[in-house]
Amino acid sequence: MNVYEDIKTNIISIISKLEINVNDIIDKISVEPPKEELHGDISTNVAMLLSKTLKKPPLEIAKIIKLELEKNNNISKVDIAGPGFINLYFHTSIWQKCCFYILDSETDYGRIKTDNANKINVEYVSANPTGPMHIGHARGAVFGDSLANLLEFIGYNVTREYYINDAGEQVNNLARSVYKRYLEILNIKTDDFTDDLYPGEYLVPVAEQIVSEYEDKYIDKSEEDWLELFKTISIKAMMDVIKHDLSLINVRHDVFTSEAKIHKDGYIDKVVSILDKKNLLYQGVLDPPKGKLKDDWESRPQLLFKSSLYGDDIDRPLKKSDDSWTYFAADAAYHYEKCNRNYKSIINVWGADHGGYVKRVGGVINAFSERKIDFNVKLCQLVSLSNKGKPFKMSKRAGNFITMKHVIESVGPDVLRFIMLTRKNDATLDFDMDKVLEESKENPVYYVQYAYARVNSLLDKSKSLNLNNYKIDYSLLNNKEEVFLMKLMAQWPRFVEAAAKAHEPHRITIFLNDLAGALHSYWAKGNEDEKQRIIIEDDLLLTRSRLALAETVQKLIGIGLKIIGVQPLDKLN
RNA sequence: GCCUCCGUAGCUCAGCUGGAUAGAGCGACCGCCUUCUAAGCGGUAGGUCGCAGGUUCGAAUCCUGCCGGGGGUACCA
Numbered sequence: 001m002n003v004y005e006d007i008k009t010n011i012i013s014i015i016s017k018l019e020i021n022v023n024d025i026i027d028k029i030s031v032e033p034p035k036e037e038l039h040g041d042i043s044t045n046v047a048m049l050l051s052k053t054l055k056k057p058p059l060e061i062a063k064i065i066k067l068e069l070e071k072n073n074n075i076s077k078v079d080i081a082g083p084g085f086i087n088l089y090f091h092t093s094i095w096q097k098c099c100f101y102i103l104d105s106e107t108d109y110g111r112i113k114t115d116n117a118n119k120i121n122v123e124y125v126s127a128n129p130t131g132p133m134h135i136g137h138a139r140g141a142v143f144g145d146s147l148a149n150l151l152e153f154i155g156y157n158v159t160r161e162y163y164i165n166d167a168g169e170q171v172n173n174l175a176r177s178v179y180k181r182y183l184e185i186l187n188i189k190t191d192d193f194t195d196d197l198y199p200g201e202y203l204v205p206v207a208e209q210i211v212s213e214y215e216d217k218y219i220d221k222s223e224e225d226w227l228e229l230f231k232t233i234s235i236k237a238m239m240d241v242i243k244h245d246l247s248l249i250n251v252r253h254d255v256f257t258s259e260a261k262i263h264k265d266g267y268i269d270k271v272v273s274i275l276d277k278k279n280l281l282y283q284g285v286l287d288p289p290k291g292k293l294k295d296d297w298e299s300r301p302q303l304l305f306k307s308s309l310y311g312d313d314i315d316r317p318l319k320k321s322d323d324s325w326t327y328f329a330a331d332a333a334y335h336y337e338k339c340n341r342n343y344k345s346i347i348n349v350w351g352a353d354h355g356g357y358v359k360r361v362g363g364v365i366n367a368f369s370e371r372k373i374d375f376n377v378k379l380c381q382l383v384s385l386s387n388k389g390k391p392f393k394m395s396k397r398a399g400n401f402i403t404m405k406h407v408i409e410s411v412g413p414d415v416l417r418f419i420m421l422t423r424k425n426d427a428t429l430d431f432d433m434d435k436v437l438e439e440s441k442e443n444p445v446y447y448v449q450y451a452y453a454r455v456n457s458l459l460d461k462s463k464s465l466n467l468n469n470y471k472i473d474y475s476l477l478n479n480k481e482e483v484f485l486m487k488l489m490a491q492w493p494r495f496v497e498a499a500a501k502a503h504e505p506h507r508i509t510i511f512l513n514d515l516a517g518a519l520h521s522y523w524a525k526g527n528e529d530e531k532q533r534i535i536i537e538d539d540l541l542l543t544r545s546r547l548a549l550a551e552t553v554q555k556l557i558g559i560g561l562k563i564i565g566v567q568p569l570d571k572l573n
Numbered sequence: 574g575c576c577u578c579c580g581u582a583g584c585u586c587a588g589c590u591g592g593a594u595a596g597a598g599c600g601a602c603c604g605c606c607u608u609c610u611a612a613g614c615g616g617u618a619g620g621u622c623g624c625a626g627g628u629u630c631g632a633a634u635c636c637u638g639c640c641g642g643g644g645g646u647a648c649c650a
Contacts, residue, residue, distance in 0.1 A: 028591090036593065045592065048630070058630075082593050083630050128650060165650055196649095259650090286647055290574040297647075313576060313646085320648045327650050355577055356645045381578070382643075423586070426578055428643065430585070435599095438612085444598080446612050458609055491589090498589055510587060513597085524614035527605075535609050572612065 001101040002493040004031050014068040025049045040087035048084040058084025095486035096474035103552040108559045110493040112155035122148045123161040124349035129238040130174045133245050133404040139380045142420040144349040145251040146505035149563045154500045160253045166235050167259040173197050175230035181207035186216050206237045245405050249413045250565050259330050267333035280306045310363030332364040345374040352379045381428045388434045414566045418445040421509045421564050444513055449569045451516035455554035456570045470544040481522040512560045519553050
């Protein structure tokens with residue numbers, strides 16, 4: 001049951017009797033609650049939209065539509081206001097009906113049945129397997145996972161994917177770093193860690209594992225003898241760490257794709273020949289970048305992809321000066337492989353520092369799919385971690401590198417997940433580890449969880465009252481706070497759908513915050529006036545009905561929390 | 574230089590893809606616990622939506638140009 005959708009259908013059927021092409025304006029028709037309460041329950045702009053095509057003033061069109069809408073039994077009053085808005089007022093019974101539907105329905109309110117053909121791929125996290133995850137990775141992980149949940153909720157068949165960057169120089173450096181730790185454990189002197197290596201302590205256990213298995217077999221061997229083995233073991237160990245950390249915040253993936261395998265399976269050659277056939281490759285010389293020129297910049301011809309045809313600033317190289325493939329070449333191959341899996345839509349969740357990469361990957365996807373696959377990159381801006389207002393300056397060198405695991409251990413997975421979704425992805429986010437645990441409205445997580453828990457305490461309290469002997473009667477619920485709650489919940493389906501289509505899971509936390517606030521207000525009325533309490537022992541029919549409303553709110557909060565992956569709490573302390 | 578994101582109350586930010594008189598929390602000030610959980614509620618004060626143009630019935634929202642801040646700027650991943 002979706003009141004807004006029903007009214008839109010009603011409006012469309014009305015205007016389709018007029019001599020116009022409804023499809024032209026169907027997406028522009030707004031059917032939404034007006035900001036101003038005085039403007040009714042639902043407002044629509046349809047008369048203003050039709051004004052141009054019908055060549056009549058909006059007010060005249062509004063009058064015609066008004067007459068038709070007045071035939072709808074749920075509507076108590078239709079007003080025409082301002083430049084041509086049509087404002088609808090509903091009988092309270094429709095909100096009561098909707099509320100009953102939410103509570104009674106076995107499926108989650110607002111959920112749309114899965115359409116298996118509607119395949120969508122969401123790639124997120126994809127942290128390099130060179131070390132544990134930090135707070136920035138956490139944002140991408142939570143955002144991506146919640147977005148995947150959200151898309152699933154509105155009926156997409158979602159594949160959750162992780163791209164493992166297990167090829168190239170950085171994983172060789174990982175292996176070299178582990179080799180140094182290996183020598184250290186065996187008391188063999190080595191040089192200090194150079195800039196390109198990973199000095200973190202977290203590699204020591206990996207080296208210990210190798211020592212216990214192979215002893216000193218590799219101490220005096222040359223790199224080519226141990227590199228592959230060390231690399232394989234280290235990458236696996238790091239992926240295990242990452243997967244474990246992700247499991248702590250309930251983030252999971254369906255598919256892990258290995259960059260090394262993309263190389264090995266010959267996808268790059270395939271892609272190069274496809275792009276070449278489409279006349280999108282050439283040998284060329286790039287202009288030096290403007291601004292500060294790097295010391296080692298040299299002008300030379302190289303194999304380039306015509307990404308500038310797809311909105312990129314310049315064409316992008318596929319081969320390095322040593323004739324090996326660039327990261328982009330492998331990434332192009334990876335996305336080609338992804339495109340072959342029949343997704344209608346591909347979403348990549350990246351850190352903002354990869355922003356410059358969007359156009360070229362979009363370019364190859366458009367090239368492969370003939371622009372048929374909808375490609376979206378969601379960039380998550382930086383997270384600045386602080387404690388009691390003082391920013392943490394993180395540097396791997398100084399050893400004050402704060403891992404995601406550390407944050408989870410100090411604030412818990414629910415707080416971490418919720419806070420990560422209190423801002424939209426393209427705004428920077430301040431994460432204060434201390435503030436986030438405060439017992440106040442400063443902390444939106446508990447504000448929502450408290451609302452959920454409060455309903456539980458009502459349920460406990462009411463157990464002895466044998467309320468099941470009474471039948472829920474929502475028509476008893478018509479005071480201001482009650483109707484407000486019901487109207488707010490009726491908006492959920494359109495809200496959740498809009499959030500999913502905009503790829504903005506943070507809107508769920510905002511909705512939950514509003515809903516929790518409305519419940520807290522309702523509750524507080526009972527502090528001012530005993531008759532406004534939910535449990536009233538000498539009116540059990542009313543108690544039963546009010547309690548049902550509270551349960552409905554609780555149920556909807558539970559549905560919303562599930563999308564953002566936060567556990568509801570039955571009790572707060 | 575170029576690309577990109579951000580700029581809304583003292584602070585941190587929402588604003589439902591163009592709607593009517595711009596909202597919330599924190600901070601400030603004033604109230605509410607013999608009460609279903611006060612991690613809560615109510616109220617007051619606080620705005621040139623960075624600036625200037627443009628698009629139209631209508632702009633915080635879309636376009637252009639500035640100003641300020643973050644990120645990115647061949648051969649890393």
